[in-house]
Amino acid sequence: MLEPSIIKDEEVEFLIKDVYELYGYDFSGYSRASFKRRVNRICLIERFTSFAELRYTLINEPDYLKRFVEEVTVNVTEMFRDPHFFKGLREKILPQLGTYPLIRIWVAGCSTGEEAYSMAILLKEANLYHKSLIYGTDLNPSVLETARAGVFPLQQMKLYSENYMLSGGKKDFSDYYTANYDSAKFDKSLQEKLILSTHNLVSDSSFNSFQLIICRNVLIYFDRGLQERVFRLFDNSLENLGFLALGAKETIRFSKLDKNFHQIDDQRIWKKIDHH
Numbered sequence: 001m002l003e004p005s006i007i008k009d010e011e012v013e014f015l016i017k018d019v020y021e022l023y024g025y026d027f028s029g030y031s032r033a034s035f036k037r038r039v040n041r042i043c044l045i046e047r048f049t050s051f052a053e054l055r056y057t058l059i060n061e062p063d064y065l066k067r068f069v070e071e072v073t074v075n076v077t078e079m080f081r082d083p084h085f086f087k088g089l090r091e092k093i094l095p096q097l098g099t100y101p102l103i104r105i106w107v108a109g110c111s112t113g114e115e116a117y118s119m120a121i122l123l124k125e126a127n128l129y130h131k132s133l134i135y136g137t138d139l140n141p142s143v144l145e146t147a148r149a150g151v152f153p154l155q156q157m158k159l160y161s162e163n164y165m166l167s168g169g170k171k172d173f174s175d176y177y178t179a180n181y182d183s184a185k186f187d188k189s190l191q192e193k194l195i196l197s198t199h200n201l202v203s204d205s206s207f208n209s210f211q212l213i214i215c216r217n218v219l220i221y222f223d224r225g226l227q228e229r230v231f232r233l234f235d236n237s238l239e240n241l242g243f244l245a246l247g248a249k250e251t252i253r254f255s256k257l258d259k260n261f262h263q264i265d266d267q268r269i270w271k272k273i274d275h276h
Contacts, residue, residue, distance in 0.1 A: 007043070011051045012036055018058060023065050025139075026202055027072065029226025038072045045071070066142065073140050073221075078156065079114040080163035081216075082248060086118060087168045088267040093243055094126045097211055103132040104210045106237065108201060109218035110136035113147025113194075114160075118167075119214070120190040125170045129193060135208065137199035144196045150186040157184050201230050206237040213238055216247035216268075224254075231255045240274045 007015075012035060016027045027035060039054070048054045057064050080086050097103045103123070107116045116136040123129040138144055146152075152160075161173040177184040199207065201218065213234050219227050234244055235257050244252065244261065246268045252258055261270035 007036055007039055007051050009036075011055075012039065015039065015051075015055060015058070018055065019065070019068070022059065023062075024203075025065075025069055029202060029223050029229075030072075030221050031223055034221050035072065042068065042071045070140055070142055077111045077114045077217075078163065079118045079160040080167045080169075081115070081118075083163045083166035085216075085245070085248075085267065085269075086122065086163075087166070088264075088269060089119075089245070090122055090126070090168050092264065092267075093212065093269065094122065094128060097243075098126065098128050100211060101131065103128060103212070104208060105132065105134045105212045105214065106208070106210045107134060107136045108199070108213060108215040108234075110138050110144075110147060110196070111140075112143045112152075113150070113196070114152070115214060115216070116147065116194055116196075117150065117186055117190050118164075120194060121164070121169075121176060122167075123193075124190075132193050134194050135210075136194060136196045139198065139200050139202075141198050144198065147194075147196050148191075150188075150191060151183050152186070154179055154182050154184050201233065202226060206233055208237065209239050210237055211239055211242045212245065213242070214245045216245065216250070218247070219250045220247065228255055228257075231257045235260055235272070238272045240272055242272045244270045244272065246270075 009032070012032060016035070020026050020028065042048070043054055046054070048057070058068060105119060107119060110116050113136055116134050119134055120129065123132045136144070136147060157173070157177070157179070164173045176190065177186045215234070219230060222230065231252055238244060246252065248268060250268065252261055252270055260273055262273055263270050
């Protein structure tokens with residue numbers, strides 16, 4: 001079998017054009033390096049011997065597209081990832097959100113839902129869960145299925161539990177799930193306030209107004225133009241004095257919307273300034 005050839009730049013452009021024209025998924029704003037890396041990985045996994053074979057499969061087998069989109073948009077996620085960030089939410093942000101009669105939180109690009117579940121636990125421990133709604137959205141419908149099921153590999157629990165403790169967790173993490181065989185099923189109550197749906201940050205519009213939007217490690221795959229569009233969407237979706245939380249390598253600082261936001265200490269959290 002041939003080693004999959006490294007895909008050429010113009011082939012990447014063909015692919016992006018095909019996928020957009022055939023299926024309406026627009027990857028043109030994705031960082032080319034990361035897109036190319038993912039496509040090469042797909043060729044390896046699927047044992048495609050050439051770019052032509054990948055392209056043929058995509059064009060002629062609509063079912064294959066779902067798999068392709070999943071691989072390209074695959075998000076690596078974990079519960080209480082970057083515990084310092086969750087500690088910041090716990091100590092600085094939730095007390096401010098607690099003053100609202102209803103707290104609406106959007107976890108954008110929620111992948112398999114670990115972050116949404118982490119958020120539910122934080123809200124429970126702050127006694128705010130009863131008056132909160134968490135919207136988890138992702139481009140990819142199949143990761144939302146996992147999020148809906150709330151079942152994760154048991155071997156992850158050790159790491160999740162450590163993260164939870166470091167984030168200032170108040171309880172024994174194992175109180176939140178039931179273990180059976182090699183999986184952990186999260187408590188049904190953590191889903192009561194969770195609304196999961198597909199949403200494409202690139203092409204879909206705002207669907208509610210929020211006091212907190214969390215979008216971590218999604219924008220690193222987008223180029224500047226696309227990031228700008230997403231920041232505009234977030235700005236339109238955030239109430240005055242609402243909070244926007246980004247990933248460790250992401251910033252709103254170079255965006256045109258920077259002036260609407262004020263960064264909170266060393267965290268990747270920005271507060272929307274009241275313009276009224």
